[in-house]
Amino acid sequence: MPIYEYKCASCGFTKDCIQKLNDAPLTVCPECGRETFSKQLSAPGFQLKGSGWYATDFKGGSSKPAANGVDAKTEPKSTEEAA
16 A cells, blocks of 8 residues: 655644555644645655565666677678678
């Protein structure tokens, strides 16, 4: 479930809330009780765990690309070699 950051426009109270995607946004501030509590735009917070695609494909880094950016296996043959 995603973690959403909320902030009250009246008192400035902030809180991180875990909610389902289909839950209605919170509007009432738990600190002052006013209906000025709103969702903030922030970076997502999550952590990938386990042995899934992340651990096997990306966690260890990537191999360095070829110097010219073209793989030797897929490089087209020149016309001189074909003759």
